Amino acid sequence: xxxxxxxxxxxxxxxxxxxxxxxxxxxxxxxxxxxxxxxxxxxxxxxxxxxxxxxxxxxxxxxxxxxxxxxxxxxxxxxxxxxxxxxxxxxxxxxxxxxxxxxxxxxxxxxxxxxxxxxxxxxxxxxxxxxxxxxxxxxxxxxxxxxxxxxxxxxxxxxxxxxxxxxxxxxxxxxxxxxxxxxxxxxxxxxxxxxxxxxxxxxxxxxxxxxxxxxxxxxxxxxxxxxxxxxxxxxxxxxxxxxxxxxxxxxxxxxxxxxxxxxxxxxxxxxxxxxxxxxxxxxxx
Amino acid sequence: xxxxxxxxxxxxxxxxxxxxxxxxxxxxxxxxxxxxxxxxxxxxxxxxxxxxxxxxxxxxxxxxxxxxxxxxxxxxxxxxxxxxxxxxxxxxxxxxxxxxxxxxxxxxxxxxxxxxxxxxxxxxxxxxxxxxxxxxxxxxxxxxxxxxxxxxxxxxxxxxxxxxx
Ligand SMILES: Cc1cc2nc3c(=O)[nH]c(=O)nc-3n(C[C@H](O)[C@H](O)[C@H](O)COP(=O)(O)OP(=O)(O)OC[C@H]3O[C@@H](n4cnc5c(N)ncnc54)[C@H](O)[C@@H]3O)c2cc1C
Ligand code: FES
Ligand code: FES
Numbered sequence: 001x002x003x004x005x006x007x008x009x010x011x012x013x014x015x016x017x018x019x020x021x022x023x024x025x026x027x028x029x030x031x032x033x034x035x036x037x038x039x040x041x042x043x044x045x046x047x048x049x050x051x052x053x054x055x056x057x058x059x060x061x062x063x064x065x066x067x068x069x070x071x072x073x074x075x076x077x078x079x080x081x082x083x084x085x086x087x088x089x090x091x092x093x094x095x096x097x098x099x100x101x102x103x104x105x106x107x108x109x110x111x112x113x114x115x116x117x118x119x120x121x122x123x124x125x126x127x128x129x130x131x132x133x134x135x136x137x138x139x140x141x142x143x144x145x146x147x148x149x150x151x152x153x154x155x156x157x158x159x160x161x162x163x164x165x166x167x168x169x170x171x172x173x174x175x176x177x178x179x180x181x182x183x184x185x186x187x188x189x190x191x192x193x194x195x196x197x198x199x200x201x202x203x204x205x206x207x208x209x210x211x212x213x214x215x216x217x218x219x220x221x222x223x224x225x226x227x228x229x230x231x232x233x234x235x236x237x238x239x240x241x242x243x244x245x246x247x248x249x250x251x252x253x254x255x256x257x258x259x260x261x262x263x264x265x266x267x268x269x270x271x272x273x274x275x276x277x278x279x280x281x282x283x284x285x
Numbered sequence: 286x287x288x289x290x291x292x293x294x295x296x297x298x299x300x301x302x303x304x305x306x307x308x309x310x311x312x313x314x315x316x317x318x319x320x321x322x323x324x325x326x327x328x329x330x331x332x333x334x335x336x337x338x339x340x341x342x343x344x345x346x347x348x349x350x351x352x353x354x355x356x357x358x359x360x361x362x363x364x365x366x367x368x369x370x371x372x373x374x375x376x377x378x379x380x381x382x383x384x385x386x387x388x389x390x391x392x393x394x395x396x397x398x399x400x401x402x403x404x405x406x407x408x409x410x411x412x413x414x415x416x417x418x419x420x421x422x423x424x425x426x427x428x429x430x431x432x433x434x435x436x437x438x439x440x441x442x443x444x445x446x447x448x449x450x
Binding site for chain 1: 287303304305306307310326327328331334337340341342343345346347348350351398401402417419420421422
């Protein structure tokens with residue numbers, strides 16, 4: 001099928017984009033890489049009156065440093081993220097997760113900001129952003145505001161983005177030095193979407209785990225932190241036994257769904273196993 | 286209607302399209318480039334893969350208006366711009382010689398994705414080839430001969446004897 005008819009705007013700056021959104025009528029959709037939106041429009045699950053295409057808004061592309069943070073433009077494609085030296089140095093977890101997203105063609109067009117704004121529970125980047133304590137810079141008619149990852153993901157396919165707003169950039173604190181990171185994902189071979197995945201960042205100090213940050217993909221309508229496991233790991237010995245014990249609480253407080261790929265209790269099991277693997281690898285074991 | 290200027294397989298076109306027109310439908314229905322096919326409704330199969338400014342994309346998941354001012358290469362532009370007696374592109378030739386197809390429906394997309402892979406990684410391992418074409422589904426071959434074809438093409442393109450059968 002092809003999408004229902006819509007009016008099309010192609011701004012070249014953020015200000016023009018905000019104006020186009022304001023002028024677009026009742027039902028406006030922002031088009032980033034289109035790798036989620038176009039399929040949904042083809043199935044007529046969305047039929048916006050106006051589509052505002054960010055493809056030519058160059059100021060939204062690219063990765064830069066700003067003091068202690070990396071700033072990733074919302075329109076930076078998955079393919080560009082994969083080859084970015086700053087991400088490789090300060091946030092390799094993002095590159096590891098991005099490598100597992102979809103396939104080479106989808107990664108050429110799909111964007112970091114689009115994947116976060118879409119907020120699919122099975123999407124790989126939301127849990128990574130949550131684990132890294134990223135911040136979301138949002139532009140709207142009344143200026144810009146910054147939302148922490150913990151408040152950005154509100155519900156199934158729902159974020160803190162309000163009507164008339166657009167996601168401009170994502171600020172990721174630089175983690176260098178003693179931090180190790182690992183993204184562990186479980187999916188079917190013919191479908192890249194995660195059944196469950198775990199994003200772990202671990203700081204080691206003198207044979208101990210000083211701090212662990214763990215994000216869970218597809219263990220509820222939004223990405224979640226494995227808080228009980230994080231607490232159990234803080235100050236723990238960096239040993240296989242200590243990590244295995246802490247990982248047993250990885251599914252605490254989660255509410256995974258049951259679907260064709262797996263039942264909820266199976267997902268809880270996966271969360272524990274993948275947490276053990278991700279934390280072990282991140283801790284260098 | 287929105288007017289677009291686009292280069293496809295080396296020729297320039299100026300056309301009016303509806304914003305909702307998918308690139309693949311513009312190529313097939315307005316330009317008659319039916320070498321690029323549609324295999325699904327869900328952006329999964331990769332049969333529609335073309336190059337947009339030299340990079341492989343699924344043309345069913347790009348709007349024709351998004352190709353405005355850009356360069357598109359389809360399977361029809363690979364062998365000497367489509368001249369009847371032009372030599373096949375090395376990847377086309379390898380698919381032919383290694384029996385990298387049965388029904389052939391996935392082949393245009395497989396070849397365009399494989400070229401994108403080889404542009405980025407001229408000597409991929411078998412695993413890298415399988416991952417490089419993960420966005421392309423084949424219902425017939427079981428992929429074995431497709432992988433061999435990409436190996437042979439990699440050898441030929443890098444001018445070595447590697448990948449020979
Ligand atoms: C075959 C296939 C397999 C896939 N597999 C995976 C996978 O394994 N893992 C994974 O994580 N993802 C997967 N994806 C999704 C892919 O990562 C998409 O790129 C991503 O979900 C959406 O990014 P996009 O740039 O294409 O956004 P679009 O499709 O353009 O937009 C998605 C949504 O976000 C909104 N939006 C986009 N940008 C902004 C912005 N700057 N401000 C406000 N709102 C915005 C849009 O309005 C729309 O509602 C897959 C997609 C396909 C087609
Ligand atoms: S037709 Fe484009 S991916 Fe299937
Ligand atoms: S040869 Fe028939 S689908 Fe691949």
